[in-house]
Amino acid sequence: MKSTSVFMICLSLIFFGAAPALSATLYESVCYLITRQQDVNDCLILLNQDSRITSATNYHDLSKFILELAATTARSVYAYLIKEGSDFPNDQAIRQCASVFYPATIVGFENALAKLDKNDPQSAKNYIQAAGNGPGLCEKALQGEKFFNPPMTVRNNQVFVLSEAALLSVSHLT
Numbered sequence: 001m002k003s004t005s006v007f008m009i010c011l012s013l014i015f016f017g018a019a020p021a022l023s024a025t026l027y028e029s030v031c032y033l034i035t036r037q038q039d040v041n042d043c044l045i046l047l048n049q050d051s052r053i054t055s056a057t058n059y060h061d062l063s064k065f066i067l068e069l070a071a072t073t074a075r076s077v078y079a080y081l082i083k084e085g086s087d088f089p090n091d092q093a094i095r096q097c098a099s100v101f102y103p104a105t106i107v108g109f110e111n112a113l114a115k116l117d118k119n120d121p122q123s124a125k126n127y128i129q130a131a132g133n134g135p136g137l138c139e140k141a142l143q144g145e146k147f148f149n150p151p152m153t154v155r156n157n158q159v160f161v162l163s164e165a166a167l168l169s170v171s172h173l174t
Contacts, residue, residue, distance in 0.1 A: 026062050027053050033168045034161070042161045046073075059172040063116055063124070066169055070131070070162035071109035077135075077155045078102040084152070093145040097138035097152075105134030105159060112166065121173035128170060132163030 024032060031043035047053045050069055056062035081098035088094055108131025115124040135156035142149060 025054060026056050026059070030062065030165050030168045034164050039161050039164065042157065043165050046158060046162060047165060059169055060116070063166060063169040063173065064113065066162060066166045067109055067113045067116065067128070070159065070166055071106060071113065073162055074102060074105045074109060074131070074159050077159055078106060080152070080155060084149070091145065091147060093141040093147050096141050101134040101138040101141070105131045108134070112170070116170065121170050124170050125167060125174065128163055128167045132160060132167065135160040135163070
């Protein structure tokens with residue numbers, strides 16, 4: 001009798017512990033795989049803005065939509081960096097972010113999309129990983145020059161989080 005009660009309690013805990021994950025949408029389940037809690041929250045907010053992402057029913061489509069959002073966001077950051085570069089023409093970090101890191105990030109996301117369309121998720125993952133390095137390298141360059149720019153830090157983090165989400169989504173295809 002005691003072992004049956006213990007078994008039922010354990011079974012209940014397992015069921016109720018898994019219940020939030022079972023009710024999560026596809027994009028939410030990808031965000032919940034991110035390890036840093038703040039990045040999970042940022043992921044949910046970023047991905048929730050695109051109705052194609054929130055209504056995706058398979059990982060291929062979800063991955064494609066996340067990559068498209070990531071590329072668009074990276075292009076927006078690039079445009080911001082070009083503007084900042086004209087405002088601060090002597091800032092080496094901004095110049096490096098605009099001429100090296102973000103162009104590589106954009107190309108990485110575009111190449112990942114092309115590989116995804118060719119049903120080559122492993123190569124897509126490799127390009128996503130490379131693209132995800134750009135925001136961190138940009139942030140490191142900015143901090144190295146003591147260039148305090150909170151909006152740029154937010155933008156770098158957004159692109160990084162989108163790269164994490166894209167990588168986790170594509171990983172379901174391999």
